[in-house]
Amino acid sequence: MTLTDIEEHFCMEFSKNYLQDVGKAARTVMSRSCTERRLTCGVVECARQLETEPDDVMMCILPEISAQNVPSGIQHTLMEAYCREFEIPVLKVESVSSLVEMFQVYEAKCISSKPNVTDNVNTAHAPLKRKLSYTRDYSCFLIRNPDVLSSDECLLKMFCVQISDKKEVIIEIPS
Template identity: 35%
Template sequence: MFCFFSRNVNNIGFALKKLLVKAQEDGRIVVGVYECAQILQNSPETVRLCLLPEMAETDVTVQIHHKLVEAFCWENDIEVVKVDSLKKMEKVLIGEEVEGNGIDCVLIQNAKTDSSADDFINNYYSMLSNQCPVIDLPE
């Protein structure tokens, strides 16, 4: 499915978008800070990836939530990826399952079977070696 992507910065946004769509289809998406916190507290081993949108807001509460989620993920060896836009992430994820929830934090849980999309993201992420870039999601 993702073999046509080369492993470079320009394609990671497309791969991440495909991964979000596939994970949502598979029911592996957890949305919202409080919902994510419950999963992280109770079963962090089930989480594959944490997505946090870059927040231009000055709301200190949102910033604190993001820092706490990010710290908890790093402490539990969960990969954290920041995306460039909350609006783009909402556009990818809007559906009956997420409507009404805040999409300010997204967890992607482990796939039940091997996923080339998950592998692509993980391989790319490991190449960054502990950097946390902001990924540009395509429209």
């Protein structure tokens, strides 16, 4: 089967509307998990989370990276392998820029509405709480399990099951 055959098969299997719904659901789930303090950002923090509580992780989200960025590629490969070993769904998203924009807006709201948001908050499980001047690592995200799954979380989990046998499926998260 050639790459073209695979792409045609993929396009027939998943409609464009379905993939857009998955992208919107991913954005909603990430925002909600950030608000509920269930989102872990950055390779180091995610590795800590996986080391201590892998059963508490609902999903791993990895933004697409450039082929020239070898160190990040290695980190993504290791993170993906570790997640797959523990049967944690991995969702790859097209662009980190929309995620950065989304979280910077959220972070600005948190800081302006809660001046002491950086006090006594666990680094690994905190929503994006650091000062705006801090450069945050947006190369990996882990979402911990909620008390009750939302419809968007169910959609994402179902999508991850559907794509688990595919080599690589990358979705787009809307801005």
